[in-house]
Amino acid sequence: MIVLYLQVAGLLHDIGALAVQFCFPEEYKKVVNFQKTRKVSIIEAERRYFSLDHCEIGSRLCLEWGLPAYLLDCAREHHNLSCRNYANIIEPVIIANSFLNAEVDHQVTIDYKQLIHSYCPNKNLEGNEARLEVQMFLYSKWNSFQQGMQEQVSSPA
Ligand SMILES: [Fe+2]
Numbered sequence: 001m002i003v004l005y006l007q008v009a010g011l012l013h014d015i016g017a018l019a020v021q022f023c024f025p026e027e028y029k030k031v032v033n034f035q036k037t038r039k040v041s042i043i044e045a046e047r048r049y050f051s052l053d054h055c056e057i058g059s060r061l062c063l064e065w066g067l068p069a070y071l072l073d074c075a076r077e078h079h080n081l082s083c084r085n086y087a088n089i090i091e092p093v094i095i096a097n098s099f100l101n102a103e104v105d106h107q108v109t110i111d112y113k114q115l116i117h118s119y120c121p122n123k124n125l126e127g128n129e130a131r132l133e134v135q136m137f138l139y140s141k142w143n144s145f146q147q148g149m150q151e152q153v154s155s156p157a
Contacts, residue, residue: 002088002089005070006092006093008071009070009074009089009090010092012058012062012071012074012075013074013075013078013093013097014054014058014075014078014097015058015062015075016053016054016055016057016058016059016061016075017054017057017058019054019058020046020050020054020057027050030049031048031049034048034049041079042054055076055078055079055080058076059072059073059075059076062075069086070085070086070089070090073086074089077090077094078090078097079094079097080094092142095138095141095142
């Protein structure tokens with residue numbers, strides 16, 4: 001059952017970004033341009049143009065549509081590394097989203113210093129060293145999560 005929750009959470013976590021892009025396509029192009037030229041997070045860029053970010057918009061949509069609380073929290077918290085609500089669902093979404101944003105889209109959505117503080121508190125690294133350390137940590141976390149999922153699927157209770 002958790003696999004289904006994860007799939008839905010993974011599909012809907014950025015629903016706020018889709019809604020904003022659909023309703024305000026020209027304004028959103030300015031947001032993306034601002035984010036890329038200023039090298040700020042997409043959240044910071046969205047707040048500058050809309051006074052809200054896609055996380056807040058997504059959670060409001062989930063509330064309006066009467067979606068389950070875990071989806072509302074996932075939409076609101078999927079960039080918040082310290083979120084512990086529905087951790088077994090939201091944490092994998094945060095990790096997958098971080099990887100995709102950083103390594104595929106080359107977007108700054110995660111502060112590596114914050115990641116280091118959250119996940120590797122004994123390390124005092126900066127720059128590429130911090131990035132590499134965090135990537136290795138997240139990759140190992142992702143691998144162990146996938147392994148756990150495969151074990152659940154192959155031997156259901
Ligand atoms: Fe997002």
